[in-house]
Structures are given as C-alpha cells and as structure tokens.
Amino acid sequence: MTAEALTTILIAMLGGAIRVSTPFIFVALGETLTEKSGRINLGLEGNLVLGAMVAYAISFQTGSPWLGVLAAGFSGVFLGLMHGVICSLKKVNDIAVGIAMMSFGIGVAFFFGKPYIQPSAPRLESLPLGGWSSNTALEQALEINPLFIVGILIAFVMWWALANTRVGLVVRMTGDSEPAARAMGINPIKVRILATAAGGFLAGIGGAFLSLSYPGSWNEGLSSGQGLMAVALVIFARWNPLRCIIAALLFGAAGALGPALQSVGISQGYYFFNAAPYILTLFIMVAASGRNSARAAPGELSIAK
Amino acid sequence: MAQAETTFVKTASFDTARLRASLEAVAIPLGALIASAVIFSVFLLVLGKSPAQFFQLVWRGGFGTSFSFQNTLQRAAPLILTGLAFAIPARIGLVMIGAEGALVMGGFAAAALAIPLVSAEAPVYLTMALMILIAMLAGGAWNAIAGWLKHSRGVNETISTLLLTYIAIAIMNFFVEGALRDPASQNKPSTMPIGKDYMVGNIAGTDVHWGLVFGLVLAVALQILMSRTTFGFAARVTGGNPRAALAQGLPVGGLIVVCSAIAGACAGLAGYFEVAAIHGQANASLVAGYGFTGILVAFLARHNPLMIVPVAIMFGAIEASGGLIQRRMDMPDATALVLQGIIFVVLLASDSLYGRFAIFQPKLGTERT
Numbered sequence: 176m177t178a179e180a181l182t183t184i185l186i187a188m189l190g191g192a193i194r195v196s197t198p199f200i201f202v203a204l205g206e207t208l209t210e211k212s213g214r215i216n217l218g219l220e221g222n223l224v225l226g227a228m229v230a231y232a233i234s235f236q237t238g239s240p241w242l243g244v245l246a247a248g249f250s251g252v253f254l255g256l257m258h259g260v261i262c263s264l265k266k267v268n269d270i271a272v273g274i275a276m277m278s279f280g281i282g283v284a285f286f287f288g289k290p291y292i293q294p295s296a297p298r299l300e301s302l303p304l305g306g307w308s309s310n311t312a313l314e315q316a317l318e319i320n321p322l323f324i325v326g327i328l329i330a331f332v333m334w335w336a337l338a339n340t341r342v343g344l345v346v347r348m349t350g351d352s353e354p355a356a357r358a359m360g361i362n363p364i365k366v367r368i369l370a371t372a373a374g375g376f377l378a379g380i381g382g383a384f385l386s387l388s389y390p391g392s393w394n395e396g397l398s399s400g401q402g403l404m405a406v407a408l409v410i411f412a413r414w415n416p417l418r419c420i421i422a423a424l425l426f427g428a429a430g431a432l433g434p435a436l437q438s439v440g441i442s443q444g445y446y447f448f449n450a451a452p453y454i455l456t457l458f459i460m461v462a463a464s465g466r467n468s469a470r471a472a473p474g475e476l477s478i479a480k
Numbered sequence: 481m482a483q484a485e486t487t488f489v490k491t492a493s494f495d496t497a498r499l500r501a502s503l504e505a506v507a508i509p510l511g512a513l514i515a516s517a518v519i520f521s522v523f524l525l526v527l528g529k530s531p532a533q534f535f536q537l538v539w540r541g542g543f544g545t546s547f548s549f550q551n552t553l554q555r556a557a558p559l560i561l562t563g564l565a566f567a568i569p570a571r572i573g574l575v576m577i578g579a580e581g582a583l584v585m586g587g588f589a590a591a592a593l594a595i596p597l598v599s600a601e602a603p604v605y606l607t608m609a610l611m612i613l614i615a616m617l618a619g620g621a622w623n624a625i626a627g628w629l630k631h632s633r634g635v636n637e638t639i640s641t642l643l644l645t646y647i648a649i650a651i652m653n654f655f656v657e658g659a660l661r662d663p664a665s666q667n668k669p670s671t672m673p674i675g676k677d678y679m680v681g682n683i684a685g686t687d688v689h690w691g692l693v694f695g696l697v698l699a700v701a702l703q704i705l706m707s708r709t710t711f712g713f714a715a716r717v718t719g720g721n722p723r724a725a726l727a728q729g730l731p732v733g734g735l736i737v738v739c740s741a742i743a744g745a746c747a748g749l750a751g752y753f754e755v756a757a758i759h760g761q762a763n764a765s766l767v768a769g770y771g772f773t774g775i776l777v778a779f780l781a782r783h784n785p786l787m788i789v790p791v792a793i794m795f796g797a798i799e800a801s802g803g804l805i806q807r808r809m810d811m812p813d814a815t816a817l818v819l820q821g822i823i824f825v826v827l828l829a830s831d832s833l834y835g836r837f838a839i840f841q842p843k844l845g846t847e848r849t
Contacts, residue, residue: 217638261825264832270575270638272828274775279821285814400646407639446657450650453643460640464633 180439183312187438190316191431192424193323194389198223198398199423200326201381202405204333205251205374207414211337212370213350213363213475216258217273219378220402221280222251226382228288231393235296240387243296244322247383248376254280255375259368277402291393299387320388322380327420329377334416346370350473378402400453407456410463413471429455497842504840505782512830513780516823523818529809541804542797550687556789556796557688558583560695561750562774563792564702565743567783569627569637571706572739573719578626578641579747580771581648582619586748587755588652589618591762592660594674607678612752619748620741622648627740631733637740649767656763670763680757691753696789698746703785715739747771773799776824795820 202219209216226247234243258276262269302324305317337343349356349366356363381401386393408426412418433448521531542552565579590611597607626644629635655661655671662672680690706712715735718725725732751766759765777795781787802816835841 257825261829264829266832266834267828268575268831271779272825274575274577274638275821275824275828278772278776278817279825282814282817282819282821286812286818289812289814400642403639403642406636407643410636443658444654446650446653449653450647453646453650457635457640457643457647460635460643461629461633464635 183439184435186310186312186316187435188428188431190312190318191435192427193316193319194427195430196423196427197320197323197326197384197388198381198401199404199408199426200323200330200420201384202378202402203408203412203419203423204326204330204416205377205381206405206409207374207412207416207419208333208346208377209255209367209371209374210409210476211350211414211473212346212367213353213473214259214262214269214367214371215273215406215476216255216276216371216374217270217403217406218254218258218276218280219273219374219405220398220400221277221284222254222375222378223382223385223398223402225250225254225280225284226379227386227397228284228291228382228393229379230383231296231386232288232291234298234387235291235294238297240297240299243387244299244380244383247379249379251375251377251379251382252372253375254379255372256368258375259371262371263364263368285395288393288395292395296387296393298391299384301388320384322384322388326423330416330420337416347473350475353475378405404452404456407460410472411456411459413463414473415471426452426455500840500842504834504837505784507840508830508833509780509782509827511833512827513823515830516819516826519826520819520822523822529811533809534805537805537808538798538801541801547687548800551800552793552796553686553688553692554796555799556792557691557695558750558754558770559774559777559792559795560699560788561691561746561753562770563777563781563788564695564698564774564785565623565747565750565771566775566778567781567785567788568702568706568743568746569739570778570783571712571719572715572735573722574627574630574736574740575638576623576626576641576740576743577638577775578623578645578771579743579750579774580767580769581641581645582623582744582747583751583754583771584645584648584652584766585622585744585751586615586619587751587766588648588655588671588762589748590615590752591671591674591755592655594678595660595672598672598675598678604677608680608756611756612749615748615752615755616745617748619751620743620745623744623747624737624741627737630740631736645771652762652766653764662761665761665763668763668765670759670761673761674756675760678756679760680753689753689757691750691757694749694753695792698749699785699789702742702746706785711735711738747774773820776820776827779824779827 202223206216206219229250230243230247233246234240254276258272261267261272299320299322301318301320304319305314308314337347345361345366348359349361349363353363385397390397404426408419408422412422429451432451433445436448437445524531524534541548543549562579562583565582566576569576593614594607594611597610622644623641626637626640629640630637657669660671661669682689683693706715714730717728718730718732718735722732750770754766755762773795777788777791781791798816798819802813805811805815806813
C-alpha cells in the first residue's frame with residue numbers, strides 16, 4: 176500500500192470518526208448520567224430512533240432544524256421519564272424495562288414517522304473548519320457539525336459538574352450508595368427519575384443528529400444499534416464523561432473503516448468491516464471485565480453487583 | 481410458580497398454595513394485557529380511529545377464517561422458537577436478547593450447507609436432517625459464546641448477545657453479497673435457492689409448515705427438562721441464587737453455557753424453517769424481528785415453555801391481521817409495533833403487583849413456602 180493511499184484512508188477515517196461519533200457521544204453521555212445515579216437505561220435505542228423521527232418531522236413542519244433538535248430532546252425526556260417512573264416500582268428489572276422502552280420508542284417512531292420518509296426537511300448546516308487546508312479530502316473531513324462541538328462541550332460541563340457541584344454530588348451519592356443518600360435526606364427515586372429523563376434528553380439529541388446531519392434523512396433503518404452500544408461505551412469509558420468522547424471517536428473510526436477502505440478501492444470485505452464497531456465493543460467488554468473497571472462502576476448499578 | 485416449587489415443607493394445603501401462585505401468574509399478565517388494550521384504545525381514539533373496529537379486525541384477520549388461522553399459526557411457529565430462546569436462559573437468570581442473531585446464523589448455515597448437497601443431488605431427507613442439525617448447531621454455538629463470556633469473564637450477556645446479533649447479520653451479508661451470492665438475485669442478494677424438492681412442505685391438509693410441530697414438541701420437551709429433571713432443578717437454583725448454587729457445588733458455568741446453547745439452537749431452528757419453508761434461500765428477509773418479538777412472548781408467558789405456545793399464537797394473530805388493518809383502517813404497519821410496545825411496558829410494570837393481592841397468597845402460619 177502506498178503512503179498516499181494510507182493518508183487517504185486515515186483522513187477518511189478521521190472524517191468518518193467525527194461524523195459517526197456524534198450520536199455516540201450523546202447517547203454515551205446520557206447513559207453515563209443515568210448510570211451515575213445507579214440505574215441502567217438499555218432503551219436509549221428507542222430515544223435515538225424517536226428523536227431522529229421527531230427532529231426530522233419538526234424541522235420539516237417548521238423549517239427550523241434547531242427546533243427539531245430541541246423537540247427530539249423532549250421526546251427523549253418523555254421516554255426517559257417513563258423508564259424512570261416504571262423502574263421506581265418495586266420488583267421491576269431496569270434492564271428488561273429498557274428492552275421494552277426500546278420496542279415502544281421504535282414502534283411510536285415508525286408509526287408517526289411514515290409520512291416523513293419521502294419529504295425533504297432542512298438539515299443542520301455544517302461548519303467548514305477545514306477551509307485552511309488545500310487538501311480537499313481533509314477539508315471535507317473537517318466539515319464539522321455544530322452538534323459535535325455541543326456534545327464535546329456538554330461532556331466537559333458534565334465532567335466538571337459531576338465532580339464539583341452539589342447536583343453532581345447528589346447524583347454520584349445516589350449511584351454509589353442508596354443508604355448514604357437517604358441518610359443525607361436525598362430521595363434516590365426522584366434523583367434517578369430525573370437523571371434518566373436528562374439522559375433521555377441527550378440521547379434524543381443524538382437521534383436528531385442522525386436524521387438532520389448524517390446520514391441526514393429519516394427512514395426506518397436509520398439507527399443500527401448505536402443506542403444499545405451506549406451501555407458498552409460507558410463501561411469502556413469507565414463512567415467518565417471525558418473518556419466518553421474518546422470512546423465515541425474510537426467507535427466512529429471503527430465504523431468508518433469499511434467506507435474508508437472502499438474509497439481507495441478495497442471493497443473486499445466491505446460488509447464484514449461493517450461489523451467492526453460491534454466486534455470492537457465485544458473485545459472491549461471482554462478486556463474491561465477485569466477489576467479496574469468494576470471499581471469505577473457506581474455501586475448501586477445492577478451490572479456491577 | 482417458582483416460589484411454590486421451592487417449597488421444602490410439604491403441608492396439607494400444599495396444593496392450594498401452588499394453585500394460588502399459578503393463578504397469580506396467569507391473572508396478573510392477563511390484567512396487564514387488558515390494561516394495555518385499554519391504553520391502546522385511548523391511543524386509537526385520540527387518532528380518531530375506532531378501537532372496536534381494530535380488535536374486530538385482529539380477531540377476523542387472526543382467527544376468523546381457516547385461512548387466517550393458518551396464517552396465524554404460520555407466524556406463531558418462529559415466535560414459539562424465539563420465545564423459548566429467551567425463556568430458557570431467563571430461567572437461569574440470564575437476559576439474553578440475541579435470538580435474532582442465532583436465527584440468522586442458523587438460517588444462513590443451513591442455506592450454505594444446502595448449496596453443495598443440493599448440487600450433488602443428495603437424498604432429500606438426509607439433506608433436511610443435516611440442514612436442521614447445522615442450523616441448531618450454528619445457532620446454539622453462536623449463543624453459547626455469550627454464555628461462555630458471561631461465565632468466564634463476567635461480560636454482561638444482554639449486551640454481548642445484542643452485539644453478536646449485529647455481527648451475525650454482518651457475517652451473513654458478507655457471504656450473501658460475496659462468495660455465496662446467487663448471480664440471479666439482482667435486487668435482493670441471496671444465497672442459491674435450495675430448490676422446491678428440498679423445501680419443507682406443509683402439515684398434511686393445511687397451509688402451515690412443519691416448524692409449528694417442531695415448536696410444539698420443543699416447548700413440551702423443554703417444559704419437562706426445566707421442571708422435571710435434575711438439570712432443570714439445578715438451572716432454577718442457579719437462577720434463583722447463583723452464589724448458593726456455587727456453594728452447593730453445582731456446575732454453574734456448564735449450566736449457563738448449556739442453557740445458552742439450547743436457546744440458540746431453538747432460534748437456529750426457527751432460522752432453518754424461515755429458509756427451508758418460507759424463503760427458500762438465505763437473505764436479508766431473515767432479519768424480520770422474530771427474535772425481538774420472542775422476548776415479549778417469553779415475558780408474557782413468564783418464561784414457562786408451555787405458556788409460550790398460546791402467547792405466540794396471540795402475537796401471530798396480531799401480525800397476521802396487520803395487512804387487513806392497514807387496508808381497512810388506513811394505518812401503518814407499525815401499528816402492531818406500538819401495540820407490542822405498550823403491552824411490553826405495561827407487562828413489566830405489572831411485575832410490581834406480585835404478592836400484593838391477598839387472594840393469591842397462601843395463608844400465613846398454615847403453609848410455608
């Protein structure tokens with residue numbers, strides 16, 4: 176392989192990583208927040224798909240993609256609240272409820288999304304941050320969507336807030352030890368419902384990116400499990416919002432491997448490279464199953480027990 | 481029911497305690513179904529549709545004529561198998577949602593094996609038997625990976641089975657779009673058709689393929705395995721308390737791997753029938769969501785293999801009536817998904833009701849469970 180081809184692949188992977196990683200960043204941050212409070216929401220796939228549909232529909236109806244993004248967030252709050260409230264009932268398993276919420280969210284999205292498969296809605300404009308480069312491939316790779324930047328900002332804010340604010344302390348304490356939280360006069364159920372709703376908001380925005388930026392249209396095959404992989408991403412990121420960015424970029428790059436190889440004429444195994452992010456996740460989960468990762472997990476989390 | 485089976489002090493009224501627990505296990509899911517129907521009716525009313533018409537059409541499209549009932553049974557067959565694929569690991573305490581992937585693996589392996597056998601004109605029944613065998617082995621081995629990772633490395637089985645599903649679909653696509661592609665399949669890349677002679681026919685006098693019979697037999701066999709054998713007892717103990725099971729010296733790892741393999745084999749068999757009785761070849765049509773609907777079927781049946789059969793038939797009817805509802809009520813095919821989603825959510829919420837109704841509880845003091 177020539178150096179030129181290698182550069183092309185690397186640039187394509189960089190561009191792909193930035194494009195593909197944005198929904199991963201949002202779902203991973205949403206899941207981190209929920210899990211920090213001691214609950215798992217396996218239903219973020221539903222938030223992602225419903226968010227994508229709502230964002231596209233609102234953008235089409237109002238002409239404003241940003242209004243679509245906001246609406247997608249609130250559709251995520253709706254699903255998150257449902258998950259949070261149902262899991263607060265006694266004897267209810269949060270993982271199973273997540274599966275149910277996923278099927279409910281996807282069902283609702285497909286039901287109301289039928290009329291929006293054909294029409295074209297206004298998308299989110301990308302910022303041409305690669306204008307300084309004479310390399311057109313690099314220029315294209317650096318056409319960055321504003322939501323990518325928003326996601327990174329949220330990651331930094333969440334990282335800071337979890338460590339330094341009262342709200343962050345309350346969330347962490349609820350997730351680490353319910354008795355301790357109760358002793359402090361905190362209502363763990365309320366904290367968890369709110370954390371799941373807020374996590375749902377972020378996942379909904381991740382969905383908006385799918386339909387309004389990349390791939391950039393609404394159809395029923397839009398999401399391919401990004402919402403479910405969030406749970407694995409968070410384990411890999413060890414419940415740290417900043418590591419979520421790295422994890423998301425890594426997954427984005429893995430997902431971009433197939434198309435990047437195709438761009439230099441290596442199309443053999445294209446369909447197999449599609450599996451790269453899933454295989455990577457599986458390996459990471461096997462590798463992360465050691466003690467290090469378990470120590471970083473919030474104590475009340477059902478998968479950590 | 482599980483509580484009743486762990487009774488160690490047999491009292492005179494043991495049977496009424498058992499009966500009350502079984503009644504509870506039927507009454508609460510039934511109540512959840514009715515509540516879901518009410519919520520869904522409100523949903524329809526808000527949209528200006530008639531709930532009465534909807535349920536009437538489900539009845540007519542699912543059970544109304546012998547044609548529609550056979551259509552229902554046809555769709556129930558894979559749901560029984562994928563329902564079993566969720567229920568068996570659930571009994572040992574695992575939440576495995578990879579039936580879709582095991583189904584794809586099984587169906588694809590069977591179709592791939594058929595290619596040389598069919599071109600060599602191997603005997604029909606031998607070919608069928610080998611295809612069934614490879615489908616069950618492929619599905620079983622695929623799901624067993626997740627069981628093994630769970631036991632040896634503590635990898636969460638819910639996530640790993642889901643990842644394995646995506647990987648299975650990618651593997652099938654890789655071959656179906658490449659080495660094993662039938663050049664004649666233009667728009668929908670597929671493997672070579674297995675040919676009419678090698679396809680599974682219908683049960684005599686019906687339009688229902690043999691997958692239904694396999695599903696029924698497996699449901700009965702697995703019911704016996706899980707409730708009447710030492711293996712089933714050990715699996716239930718492990719599901720109830722893994723640490724106690726380990727302390728008892730039960731081979732927990734082996735039990736987990738075997739239960740995962742049984743589950744995958746059931747789903748793989750469903751894949752075989754999708755290939756050999758419906759599509760005639762392996763292609764993207766295998767990814768039809770049977771694996772995911774099976775999860776709901778198993779939950780409604782409370783992971784009881786025999787109860788899975790009627791529940792699968794009910795969901796088969798909902799799917800069979802989909803076309804009729806689309807045409808008559810002008811509603812999208814996702815209507816069934818919304819209904820399933822509502823049932824799923826309400827059903828899980830109803831888990832908190834167990835033990836709340838005095839009528840289902842054995843009288844304290846006279847019985848111990």
